[in-house]
Amino acid sequence: MPSKTSSIKKQIILHDIRQGGWLSVLYFLALLLILPLQIIIQYSDPQTRKYMEKGNLFLYSPDLQWLLSITVPVLLGILLLRYLHKKQVSDFVHSMPIKRVSLFHHHLIVGMVLLIIPILLNGLILFGLRAFGSIGDYFTALHVFAWLGMLLFLNILMLLATVFTGMITGMFSMHFILTYIFILLPAGLVLLVLANMGVLFVGFPVDYYFELAIHKFSPISYFFVNFTATLNLSWVIMSAYAVAGILLYLAALWLYIHRRMEATSQAIVYPFMRPVFRYGVTFCFMMAGGFYFHVMSSSFAWVIFGYAGGSLIGFIIAEAILQKTWRIYSSYKSYLVFVIFLAVVMVATNLVKGNYDNKIPSADAVKQVYFGEFYNYTGDVEDQSIKPLYFTDKREIELVQKLHERAIETPEINGWYEGDQRTTFIVYEMKNGSKVSRSYTYALDDDPELKKLQYEIEGLNAYKHANNPVFNIASSEVYGVDVQPNNIKQSSTTISDRELIDRLIEAVRKDIELADPQTDLEEVRTYSMDLLTNKEQGYYYVEFDDSYKNTISVLKDAGLYDDLHVYPEDISSIKLENFERNNTMMVEDQEDIKHILDHAIYYSEEEDSYYVTFNLDRGRSLQDELSIEYEDLPESIKKQLEE
Template sequence: MLSRISLFNREIVRQITRSVGWVGIVYLLGLVVALPLRLLMQVSSEYPNYQKYENLFQVDFPIQMLFILSVPILMAIFLFRFLHVKQPADLMHSLPMTRSRIFHQYTLTGAVLLVVPVILTMLIVLILYKVLDLNLYFGIDEIFYWGGVTVLISLVLFLAGVFVGMFTGITAVHGVLSYVFLVFPAGIVFLLVSSLGFFLLGFPDSYYLHTKIETYSPLTHAMVLESRVLSPGIATVYAILIGLLYAGSLFFYKKRQVEAVSQAIAFEKLTPVFKYGAAICFMLLGGIYFGNIGMKSSWWIFGYIAGSIIGYFIAEMVLQKTWRVFTNVKGYFIFVAVMLLSFAASQLIFNLYEKNIPELSEVKQVYFSDVPYHYANSEDFESELTFTLKEPENVKAVLDLHRSIVNTRSTKKESIFFAYELENGKKVVREYEVNRNDFDELLKPIRESTEYKNASNEIFLVDTEEVDKITITPRGMRTKNAVIADSKDIKEAITILKEDAKLETYEQMNHFAYINSDVELLLDNDKRIFFEWKRSYKQFEQWLDDKNLLAEASLLPEDINYILVADKQDLVPDPYIAFDDHTLLKKLEEEGKVLKIENKDEISSMITAAETHIDGAFIAAIYYHEKGNYEITSLKENKLPEFIKDHFDK
């Protein structure tokens, strides 16, 4: 009993509740509006929407996040505001109480004021669940999951806010630094990875940026709770983090001087960390911003210089509480010198990294693809495609390609991604932006290999017994399609498609013909698989013709009203700007700079030559008979029909 009295003072708890209790009330009202009230409105609607929720964060998720991500920080700010105002700070620290006792009373009371609203909201939802039979919408276990995760995230954010509050004497700085502190782990990883993608040849920045980088910060992780489950491992990390933040806050509170009131940084020794940390973060941000927009190394350098200057002097203004800081340049030049030395010293490491290509005997298997997304987040894809090669001759071919890329200067056009899994359990991951045409001879044996085709084409994953229906829709069509529903025909069609895919050449793989049709396989478990029927698949084309389905499965001249063709040079400087709108082409037509094609034979030649990749010398807008339907295509100069050449050569 004596220890409990010595730890908690009722008058102080009452005073805390009076001053910040309203924050807990706001939290309760916000959660009630976002969850139980929203569910009640949905159920009592005249036309109820029987939506099945995978988790309760999907119910008015933006409103929930508004309160979950803001109220805990507000609680920390208002709770410890006495540290930022001289009179309350002097009064509180003149009381006959130890700092430990003050800290425990304030922090634990604030935590209770955050947890109670979550528990009350849970109880309301549980009552609604029983009374209104809400099992149609979600399971009862989802209520406890929502409550547990909300409490965990709220306490992590609250304790992070408390921890940051120990380092500053200004309320506004407390609020800003709390969010900076929370987003810092994910933010600094993003900045460093993006910058290394510029400096290091082969560094797979897009791979690392797609490896759930948001989980590095509780703040960013909370923003994806609608679609991602909080794993037990991360929940454990957050629980440990709560304890560490609590202990760290208590430690620094004991060390903090009362005179730190109104100081941006309460500990003088930490001011260089704040100043140069801000300079580094702004430097990286500036480089990424200007570099990605300008797409030149000169813009990256400009961004680094501009960002570092802005970050350094903003930090100085905050610390000095004045804008007259531009004479304090000595520290900035020291920063620049340290950055240049660090960059020079890192060149040796960069060179070793760029030249590190494993030997054939070291490689267990290699993931080889155009993009890293599937490899980085394979559990998020329903596809069973592996893009993985194990046969020694294929692994050797990939290694030969990799060495050639490292030793060849190539223009940046397309991505090539390697992920080697070594015999010792380690990984070597690389990504390059190259012009694939420079490496056709090395790519050809890889992509034409049976192993690669089996690993990269979904048609080889299909079990004919599981397919209920095949639908083939010509490109650009909405209502026209060919349907194959007979089980015997389905088996024949898939067998022939697999045979055609096995015979496909590298050149055919790289021909993105517009005339190809889209194929949808409906499986017996309601899953759908999509791929293209390429017109190079001649066996399947003959089979469709034999079944009298070819006309319905193909794009024909009769389906098209007319086509407008324009020289890309007559379009805007960046032709990608207007490809979702036909207004510009119409304007060029009025000016006589566009060829309008209405003859069916010429339309047939056009759609055969057209490609989906918008990188040809000529642009074409195909207008269908279906009202309001048109698509933009491209024509390469070496595949132009003669009548188009004749028109534009005039």
């Protein structure tokens, strides 16, 4: 009897190798082409060798490495468990004198070995490359171990998830679909729930939570980010995935032991899981439908329609899959149960909505408040010249609260808006350690009081210091300044004198503090400067105009202003072209040229406006188009146009 049992196990192993061995070989060849061969090819060519990056091995076709890691284990797991989807094969396998526990572990171990061997072989090749000449200078042994660890971890986790879903379903096609639904479900649910909370609750900071952690809820998205960007793994998240993998293994084993083999053709094998599938699909379609109609119409009536329609479609699809027929009329009672659930949820949401929408913490209970346009609450942003802004002074906190109160009453902007608008993110950090966060997008033109409060906050020195790069880099870090005019004249001056750089930066800082935030957004900022640094970003951009008196004074003292400024006498002519671009006229009168120069703006949507092109006779023209409103044209030009 022992020899017979050993023979059966050997045949199972050989059968699994025949089923999935070819996929393992293809996986090895794919990894070989993507990584070792690509490194050899780039290194062998002196031209491409110059551009080879030194660092982790995910710099080489990271998207392909990621794609293989989330597809090969799934396909392999489906192939190894394919016998569960065919009744005759399933009956034959389970009639053999071998326990299910042993059979389960045979398939799982063979699957792991077929995944591990291609990765380890490529790892050995990479170690061999390191020992060959100076090619090893481009990656270290630690990089190879990190590559091996990440690929093995993700591949095994995906295989365990595939084995788990294979125990739930009795259909080949459902096994593939259900595996990816299961792995993406946490991230998808979080995404849908957050999106719909943004629909139901005024001020809910959806984008902040999206950017904060949405990708961490699924290994597919989490490893995609870490394959294609800087390797930045969290041990907490990796530990959570490891625990999840162990639980998937234990759950799959338990389900396999208790699985009814006759349920090979059913979408969901276990009866207690069918309501979960039915209502899970219904719930996801409901939220997707509600959010879709919110984006399309911004009307809450359409949102309710989306919830109802989406849930009905989701229920029909789920029930049709479970029953393998579209004749599901007798299941209407199950849908009524969900409708009752939806009604209860909507009533409960309405009860808490008012408290959430109108909640503004007391200034006395606030330790500090973050205020900004971007979601750089933690300060972790690419542009390090923009710093997180915190107000701690009680008067400033109360000013933010007044703006918050007006923002609640102002309609949210969800689409394109041509006027002056803001997106504001507010986080109150309370003295008891809790936080209250809100986000609003609103139009300033529609509410004078809101506009006044917005400009008052933007006029505070704390706001200007946080949002202007010139305050957030030390003068000693700037080794040069490039100053150039904008839009009309092509000229550039590079300043390298240390004393002049310090004077210029100090002057710009003073002018920004004195500047009025109520500047026309369409007004042409006449000049710009690049602050050149040795930091990762390289340079920081600052715009200014003739209202920056201290800056202009420094440029004049240095003899640089005349070369930057555009005088009317520098302009030989101006071409005006109507909005439809079917009529042009040339302006050569110096008074008219000066008038147009003073009133030109970046761009106008008005159909009676004109495009403006300046032709210079002193200096090189950028030939960039500006605009001018009809009402701002010189009277002499208006008369000519009316003739």
